[in-house]
Amino acid sequence: MSKNEIPLKDRIIVALDVNDQEKAKEIVKQCESHIGFFKVGLQLFMSSYFDTVDWIVDRGHKVMLDLKFFDIPETVKLAVEQVNSRGVTFATIHGNDPIIRAAVEARGDMQLLAVTVLTSFGEEDLRAMGMTQSVEDLVYYRAKRALELGCDGVVSSGLEAERMRNDLGEKLLIVTPGIRPGANIEDSGDDQKRIVTAGMAISNGANHVVVGRPITKAEDPIKVIEMMQRDIVESKG
DSSP, X not given: XXXXXXXXXXXXXXXXXXXXXXXXXXXXXXXXXXXXXXXXXXXXXXXXXXXXXXXXXXXXOEEEEEEEEOSOHHHHHHXXXXXXXXXXXXXXXXXXXXXXXXHHHHOTTSXXXXXXXXXXXXXXXXXXXXXXXXXXXXXXXXXXHHHHTTOXXXXXXXXXXXXXXXXXXXXXXXXXXXXXXXXXXXXXXXXXXXOBOHHHHHHHTOSEEEEOHHHHTOSSHHHHHHHHHHHHHHHXX
16 A cells, blocks of 8 residues: 555554553544554553454554564564464564564564664764764665565654655655654653654655654543644645
C-alpha cells in the first residue's frame, strides 16, 4: 500500500504507554471510533504479555508491537517467530546487520521496522557517545541499510523523513514518534527532543505517526485526534 492509500483511521497509531491492561482497554474503547491502530510497548507488554495484543487484534484493530528486539541474532530470530503468528502488523527491531537479517528471516507476514535514532536523542547525545556524524546522516544511513537488508521500514523522527522519502523511495515505511500538537511544539519540558506535528511528519514523507500522551492524557481524546487528522489531511493538500 502506497503512502497515499493509507486510510486516515490508520495514519495515527495511538501509543498505549500505560502499565495496566484495563487502562489500555479503556483508551482503545475511547479512540476506536476514529483510530484503528495501536502501539503496545515494553511497559504494557511486561504487565500483560500477549493478552492485550490479542485483545486489540480480536477487535479488528492493528497493532505495532514496539519491543525493539536486540540480542544475539538467533535469540532475535526466535523472538520474532513468537510474534509473527499473533496478527501483529508492525514489530520493531534494533541492531546491526546480523540481527536485522535474523529478524527478517523469521518475520512471516509481519512488517519489521528498524529503529534508527530514538526521538529522545539530540546531537549532544551522539557527541557524548563518541559519534561525529549528524543525527540526520545517522538516521539516513541506518534506514538505507535496513531497507537493503529486507526491513519494511524504519522508526524515525519526522525531521529526517523528507530525505529518506526523497532518496529511498516509496517502498520504505516511515513511522514517526515524537508527535505533538502545534501548541506544544516548543514545550521545553518535553522529554522528546526531535518533535514535529502530525501534519509536518506526513508532509515530510512519514506513512504513520505515533502519538501517546497528547491523546491518552487529554480530557477529550477524540477532539485531539480529530485536530491531528485535520492537520494530516491539510498537509497533503
